Amino acid sequence: MKCKKCGAKASINMRQHKLALCKEHYLAWAPEQTERFIKKYRMFQRDERILVAVSGGKDSLSLWDILYCLGYQADGLYIGLGIDEGIGYSAESQRLCQKFAEARGLHLHIVDVAQEYGQPIPALAQISHRGRGRPCAVCGLTKRHIMNRVARDLGYDVLATGHNLDDEVAVLFGNTLHWATSYLVRQGPVLHEGPGFVRKVKPLCRFYEREMAAYAILRGIEYIYDECPFAEGATSIYYKELLNKLENDKPGAKLTFYLRFLDAREAGFFAPTADSMPELHPCPNCGQPTSNEGLCSFCRLIEKAQLHA
């Protein structure tokens, strides 16, 4: 397989684009594509300040690297979850994020869940009913709360996450199976800001997972290979496996599924309803918007944890 641009040995073959590229041309192509998506979906402007949520994985670190190479003003946010299973998942992922930031002279904010809220994620998950069985719901709730809080408190215009096409298509597949229109209407490359909510964007939403792995490896980015030890057996992983079989037989199937969904959404197929747009008011404790009567779900979780402490 040869590079389409220069004829040298290809480092990656992207069947869905009928495009093979060498290392040099791939490392130029990926940021060009990202820039194109940032503009196409109107994610942010040059003069806006971006907060990139980094986990130590290939996607979020590649995203930060690409934004840095493109000359955007992007700082990082690492959330210490306190997950010690396996090889010391959290400690190692934090180390890799710090190393990445130092090497590029970038600023990394670190929020440690246990330090700030008294308990790490595994303990919070045990206390909460939401976490029965799997801590992923508690983890997601906590991360969303902290990301929004930090971005707003520190005056960032936009929060960027490293979700890739495989992530987005797995979520889309789940939402479609359940015809969860209130979720479908909100799923897209950009979630606009609202009262109390910072704008959220996913600049990598059109890259396959393997493309981001290739980017990280070819750029020499050191990242944590392991999935979160708690994610094992999650439904999203099962969906990803199914979708990989489909992609293998029909290259480009995932991308087409996602892009045709965005077209349908744009055309108003999933119009917001009263159900999908609940009335929000500020949480009396933290001030973040919530549809709950009284405390937001995150503050309820922390209150419960303090009662158990």
Ligand SMILES: [Zn+2]
């Ligand atoms: Zn080339």
Ligand SMILES: [Zn+2]
């Ligand atoms: Zn609250």
